[in-house]
Amino acid sequence: MLEFTVEDLSAEEIARMQAIYEPLAISVRQLVDATIRSEVDAETVAAVKADIDAATARLRSKQIDGAFGVRRTPSGQSMSWGNAVIGLRNPIAPPLVIHRDDDGRRWCDFHLGAAYEGPPGHVHGGVSALVLDHVLGEAASPDGKPRFTGSITVRYLRACPLGPLHSEAQITRVDGVKTFVSGYISDVEGITVEAEGVFITPRWLRD
Amino acid sequence: MLEFTVEDLSAEEIARMQAIYEPLAISVRQLVDATIRSEVDAETVAAVKADIDAATARLRSKQIDGAFGVRRTPSGQSMSWGNAVIGLRNPIAPPLVIHRDDDGRRWCDFHLGAAYEGPPGHVHGGVSALVLDHVLGEAASPDGKPRFTGSITVRYLRACPLGPLHSEAQITRVDGVKTFVSGYISDVEGITVEAEGVFITPRWLRD
Incomplete structure (x- = not known):
């Protein structure tokens, strides 16, 4: 496919x-x-x-x-x-340029400008979901082989301002073909959006 | 703010x-x-x-x-x-150009090309989340006043091909300041991604 x-x-x-x-x-x-x-x-x-x-x-x-x-x-x-x-x-x-720590944590520092706006001066909630889907997906694939999003839940703690931001994610649990990952986006004052996702190993990569 | x-x-x-x-x-x-x-x-x-x-x-x-x-x-x-x-x-x-039916349902037909790619030839999972966040958010605001995403859960049923797509959403329940909305994205063969969201009425719009 x-x-x-x-x-x-x-x-x-x-x-x-x-x-x-x-x-x-x-x-x-x-x-x-x-x-x-x-x-x-x-x-x-x-x-x-x-x-x-x-x-x-x-x-x-x-x-x-x-x-x-x-x-x-x-x-x-x-x-x-x-x-x-x-x-x-x-x-x-x-x-996004995503880095990988030895412990499997993935993180990136990035900047979102006018093109990513939703509420005035703030990141579109869907753009935060876009970023988190990707960062969590990278964390779900520590071996470089793709895992695909099964589901993701994104929680908005407060409006996320446009400007310099940080995101990171790591695996919390693996259960067969399912890899559970959590992560967040933060600005200088702390976490603005957090997410949990379940990522699936595609059939053609299963043993 | x-x-x-x-x-x-x-x-x-x-x-x-x-x-x-x-x-x-x-x-x-x-x-x-x-x-x-x-x-x-x-x-x-x-x-x-x-x-x-x-x-x-x-x-x-x-x-x-x-x-x-x-x-x-x-x-x-x-x-x-x-x-x-x-x-x-x-x-x-x-x-997206989002239409509104008399019953409050919001829908749009749209086209996603090369710029929205994730897996080869397919829509980035995060782009589907971006679209759904917005369409659900519009459905959550039948009076034209903004509601902001509290949380959204996106479930990926199958890979969503680039090309012509459809999305729609409607309110399922209102409980005080919380508006519950569900929706989906579909291609010609049916639903590819579905979502449920909780949208919050901002303080400055509450009675």
Whole structure:
């Protein structure tokens, strides 16, 4: 059902591709922010729009069919470059850079700006759920093999302000194909949102 | 804590602003998609990036401080144009256009492309949570007054493919300041993800 593409790429080739495409995504993230916040006049907006349409046409002159997918190398390196949360080529992704401690805990420090707003000046509750789904999912996969969310419960303790944030998660229990994980998002004053999830080992990874 | 900006704008002025800024966000959504999927060479990417940086600088030559916020008119019209799910000026938002039936049910048909990917070819589980948080939240607010997510539980029945999708939600029960809502996302073959949420009436809206 899920097709992970295997590509025979060397570490050097992957680094070369990253050097080409990552800066573009970083620039488009800035454009996304400016698109929301700009107050320039109608003529300037129209001129900028024409430039963007031309840029899009140039990029589309050669493009893959459909979404980026998840590409793996024979050595096991995974390229989730299109991922909505961590994808380095995806301007929608903050992107999160998730670290792993020796004890299996996963954590990241990140910044959410205007593009992630729900209530005025605050993170959209669904964006908090998006971040937590991903961080908990990474914690559920200590061996690097994917686990998929079975269910997740997110509890909102208080409104989460836009700006610098932290998230972390760890496994609390494993029961057969089910891995139980808990985690949270915090700002400088403490936890704003917490979550518990049950992650399932896919059939094709079971013994 | 949450500042909803009140602006004395006429319906005509709002329509005029929408006509200026909405097409820009639509174009940037296309650019986001192309940024993920493009296979053009390094020189072309560098040239496109320079054009985008120039466009961003022009937009930023006059911009608001911080995020867009939620602006209301004295007549009660709400402009959530920066919202991460429904914001017509936010290129990250699909954006969802949510309809309301006479019985209070909220629903929307929408399309998720490459930017919303998690597992290969499929919607990121966290993006499903993002959509459901918003649709359930709208259903929880039949009077147009905001309710905020207390908690939400999302259950993944099967992987949700990228492409055309449907979501709907409705209130199941009201108990004081708590409004209970359930809903789902479906593709052509049926429900892929379901959710239940408890939404809280903020203190400043209580009797």
